[in-house]
Amino acid sequence: MHLSSMLLFLCVGAFMKCAAGSEWCYTGCDHTPSHWGDVSSFCLDKRQSPIDIATGYVKTDPNLHNFTFVNFTSKHVIKSITNNGHTVKCKLEENAVEVSGGGLNATYSALQFHFHWGDTEHHPGSEHTINRHRYPMEMHIVSLKKDLTLPEATGDSEGIAVLGFFINATEDGDTSEPWTTLTSYLTNITGVGTEVNITHAISINDLIKDVDLTKFYRYLGSLTTPDCNEAVVWTVFQEPININKNLIQLFPEKTTLSNVYRPTQNLNTRQVYASPATPLTPGHSWCYDDHCSYSPSYWHVLPQSHCGGEHQSPINIDTETAMEDESLDDFTFTKFDDKHAIKYIINTGHAVKCVLKEDTVEVSGGGLAHVYSTLQFHFHWGSHDSDGSEHTVDSKRYPMEMHIVSKRKDLTLKQALQTPDGLAVLGFFIQATDSTKSDGGSQDQETNPPSQPASDMDAWKKLTSYLSAIKNISSQVNVTEEISIDDLLGAVSRDAFYRYSGSLTTPSCNEVVVWTVFRESIKVDENLDYQHLLTMGNR
Ligand SMILES: *[C@@H]1O[C@H](CO)[C@@H](O)[C@H](O)[C@H]1NC(C)=O
Ligand SMILES: *[C@@H]1O[C@H](CO)[C@@H](O)[C@H](O)[C@H]1NC(C)=O
Ligand SMILES: *[C@@H]1O[C@H](CO)[C@@H](O)[C@H](O)[C@H]1NC(C)=O
Ligand SMILES: *[C@@H]1O[C@H](CO)[C@@H](O)[C@H](O)[C@H]1NC(C)=O
Ligand SMILES: *[C@@H]1O[C@H](CO)[C@@H](O)[C@H](O)[C@H]1NC(C)=O
Ligand SMILES: *[C@@H]1O[C@H](CO)[C@@H](O)[C@H](O)[C@H]1NC(C)=O
Ligand SMILES: [Zn+2]
Ligand SMILES: [Zn+2]
Numbered sequence: 001m002h003l004s005s006m007l008l009f010l011c012v013g014a015f016m017k018c019a020a021g022s023e024w025c026y027t028g029c030d031h032t033p034s035h036w037g038d039v040s041s042f043c044l045d046k047r048q049s050p051i052d053i054a055t056g057y058v059k060t061d062p063n064l065h066n067f068t069f070v071n072f073t074s075k076h077v078i079k080s081i082t083n084n085g086h087t088v089k090c091k092l093e094e095n096a097v098e099v100s101g102g103g104l105n106a107t108y109s110a111l112q113f114h115f116h117w118g119d120t121e122h123h124p125g126s127e128h129t130i131n132r133h134r135y136p137m138e139m140h141i142v143s144l145k146k147d148l149t150l151p152e153a154t155g156d157s158e159g160i161a162v163l164g165f166f167i168n169a170t171e172d173g174d175t176s177e178p179w180t181t182l183t184s185y186l187t188n189i190t191g192v193g194t195e196v197n198i199t200h201a202i203s204i205n206d207l208i209k210d211v212d213l214t215k216f217y218r219y220l221g222s223l224t225t226p227d228c229n230e231a232v233v234w235t236v237f238q239e240p241i242n243i244n245k246n247l248i249q250l251f252p253e254k255t256t257l258s259n260v261y262r263p264t265q266n267l268n269t270r271q272v273y274a275s276p277a278t279p280l281t282p283g284h285s286w287c288y289d290d291h292c293s294y295s296p297s298y299w300h301v302l303p304q305s306h307c308g309g310e311h312q313s314p315i316n317i318d319t320e321t322a323m324e325d326e327s328l329d330d331f332t333f334t335k336f337d338d339k340h341a342i343k344y345i346i347n348t349g350h351a352v353k354c355v356l357k358e359d360t361v362e363v364s365g366g367g368l369a370h371v372y373s374t375l376q377f378h379f380h381w382g383s384h385d386s387d388g389s390e391h392t393v394d395s396k397r398y399p400m401e402m403h404i405v406s407k408r409k410d411l412t413l414k415q416a417l418q419t420p421d422g423l424a425v426l427g428f429f430i431q432a433t434d435s436t437k438s439d440g441g442s443q444d445q446e447t448n449p450p451s452q453p454a455s456d457m458d459a460w461k462k463l464t465s466y467l468s469a470i471k472n473i474s475s476q477v478n479v480t481e482e483i484s485i486d487d488l489l490g491a492v493s494r495d496a497f498y499r500y501s502g503s504l505t506t507p508s509c510n511e512v513v514v515w516t517v518f519r520e521s522i523k524v525d526e527n528l529d530y531q532h533l534l535t536m537g538n539r
Pocket of ligand 1: 065066214
């Protein structure tokens with residue numbers, strides 16, 4: 001959002017700050033968005049806007065009641081339209097238009113609205129994105145807390161309220177009258193600095209049209225142009241304004257300004273809220289394939305994500321460079337033989353997980369500095385024609401991998417997720433006894449001694465018999481069959497293992513895991529009905 005004309009005014013009094021070279025732009029000057037920090041250090045702070053709104057992480061806030069708008073229906077408050085070199089801005093009559101309610105703590109007086117857009121090649125240009133989707137345009141209605149001056153408002157953490165509306169492009173002939181009228185003025189402001197009065201009768205409501213004003217997101221952020229002051233209470237409405245694509249094209253075409261939007265900024269520790277009427281997609285907004293908004297290469301943009309960190313898992317274990325560590329003594333496994341320790345089995349939408357009874361199963365020793373309480377185990381797999389273990393050993397991938405996840409007994413899960421050795425995960429590769437499908441060359445002989453006997457097939461059969469009951473995402477069934485973790489692991493050697501410090505392998509990828517990856521793989525019967533997993537897709 002822009003307050004440029006006011007900033008210009010401020011510059012007269014603070015000439016040094018506006019000296020040549022400190023001018024900012026979106027493209028084609030020294031101070032493009034990644035260099036706005038040189039123009040104002042606020043642009044580097046932790047509460048910046050715009051952001052990506054990942055709806056799976058948004059929380060409903062019952063205090064986000066209906067807004068009260070004053071003079072949004074008035075046909076005469078939109079006074080002028082100007083091209084300031086960064087955007088197209090419409091000035092409102094002073095002290096006439098007001099916004100309150102909607103969870104705002106004060107009444108705000110609207111000054112202006114302006115736009116962000118992409119380019120003539122149908123490149124979208126909204127500032128906020130929803131689950132990484134960028135709309136063609138975004139409109140910002142900017143208001144100051146009533147009775148505050150601009151410097152006072154920019155210094156108040158809630159001094160400015162901005163209402164953001166997405167603008168969506170429709171193909172059909174809907175060229176709404178108010179938008180046709182407003183955009184007809186674009187031909188009069190092709191030059192930077194030009195301003196013309198609006199003489200037509202258009203209200204703000206005419207432009208907002210039928211957007212449901214009870215559905216909105218709320219977070220605390222900043223101005224999206226230098227000085228990036230962290231003074232903005234943001235409201236981003238969920239429903240877009242639909243206008244004809246030809247009208248949207250007029251913005252880049254007539255002004256010759258293109259891609260006038262700031263890239264999304266890190267949410268950091270902030271939470272985005274939604275009004276009660278806003279529909280939120282439940283749960284799973286990330287996935288392993290590219291059929292969702294957040295495939296693995298975008299996990300790092302998810303709220304509170306550590307997926308872009310330096311100590312991420314899984315890894316390839318290079319046996320040549322692995323060093324022997326004397327401190328890696330024998331493990332102690334407590335209640336791994338308990339045949340009633342598994343409470344239920346659930347399809348999380350990302351994995352098949354067996355949740356254990358609380359405070360029953362434990363892991364210690366094995367070089368771990370603490371006693372760990374085992375929470376669950378789950379599986380990673382591939383597809384009919386690809387192996388799906390997460391770790392690889394000397395670049396070899398196994399058909400499946402089992403993860404037994406434990407947290408430090410002396411910590412709550414929340415604490416464990418913030419402590420470098422808060423979790424311990426035991427990783428076991430799984431392959432079929434008849435390993436013709438995945439057996440490699442001599443290397444494989446080393447990492448998988450062929451003498452290894454198969455696991456207790458009975459236990460695996462019992463476990464996999466539950467899979468057909470949890471084909472639907474989020475479905476779960478209680479495990480009543482007698483199955484112990486020892487039964488599933490069988491005779492696999494628990495003495496030979498690799499150790500490194502890493503992360504959870506799913507968002508939020510917290511770097512809190514002491515990893516143990518066992519050298520020998522669990523051998524299961526190739527006829528085992530774990531084919532059910534394969535029909536669930538790549539995990
Ligand atoms: C909020 O507005 C909607 C639609 O305008 C209305 O149906 C609802 O009753 C209002 N809620 C409150 C609490 O006033
Ligand atoms: C609405 O705007 C008009 C000017 O267009 C002004 O006279 C009137 O006071 C405003 N209404 C309110 C409630 O502020
Ligand atoms: C309203 O005030 C409370 C208490 O100071 C604050 O926590 C909250 O963030 C404010 N909300 C908005 C939208 O400014
Ligand atoms: C945006 O417009 C397209 C047509 O161009 C339409 O298919 C889509 O449903 C619209 N999106 C929303 C959220 O209204
Ligand atoms: C806008 O430009 C058109 C065509 O050049 C002209 O007829 C019209 O008077 C101008 N309008 C304003 C408000 O300057
Ligand atoms: C899975 O979902 C479908 C449709 O929602 C339902 O008909 C079916 O009973 C569910 N199956 C199980 C095993 O829950
Ligand atoms: Zn803006
Ligand atoms: Zn895992």
